[in-house]
Amino acid sequence: MDEREQKLAQIHEAVRQCHRCPLGQGRTHAVPGAGPVNATVMFIGEAPGFYEDQQGEPFVGASGKFLNQLLEKAGIDRNSVYITNVIKCRPPGNRDPRQEEIAACRPYLEEQIALINPQVIVTLGRFSMARAFPNEKISQVHGQPRKVEGRIYFPMYHPAAALHQPSLRRVVEEDFMHLKEMLSGALKPSEYTPPPDVEQLSLF
Ligand code: URA
DSSP states (O other): OOHHHHHHHHHHHHHHTOOSSTHHHHOSOOOOOBSOTTOSEEEEESOOOHHHHHHTOSSOSHHHHHHHHHHHHTTOOGGGSEEEESSSSOOGGGOOOOHHHHHHHHHHHHHHHHHHOOSEEEEESHHHHTTTOTTOOHHHHTTOOEEETTEEEEEEOOHHHHHHOTHHHHHHHHHHHHHHHHHTTSSOOEEOOOOHHHHHTTOO
8 A cells, every 4th residue: 555545544444433423423334435546536426325324335326326327328437536425424314414514524525635636526416516616506507617726626416316307317417428528638627716715715
């Protein structure tokens, strides 16, 4: 293991031991994230669901199966990307994450991003998108890559949204094709200046 792999393993272990918020009490497993430390693309989902909580791995349930199909169609090897979530423990009944849970978990996500230093961050769902684009609507920005201080953000609907709303399925599939085009250099991201509160958090 090289130094960066060790550091990532330490972050994962810290997540597994975490009790910064009450979700730590109800979990079967925390779900730190998965993928190589040298990944150039990082996917950030919302929160673990039932199967992720059971197995300690991200996106292994129904959303994960759909994500695998999308990745395959886009020619992206799941083993080459890093996948994590905004919060690392399952909220009861899969309810939405609360702001205090997001805040408690945020340092882990920031450390993961700083260490892995991906060129592209694909956000899955509105909670993930809100970190970089706090005042925007996913319905208006999905599928449109934007460059924010040297890193490209690619906002997408959450795969679960497409599973629950069949009309969104085509949209998500098309967005993945845009992602493929962008990764191949055919689609250029637009420049974007984040609102001041985001810059002050020095997230990037
Ligand atoms: N949904 C998410 O947002 N993340 C997972 O890991 C699984 C389902």
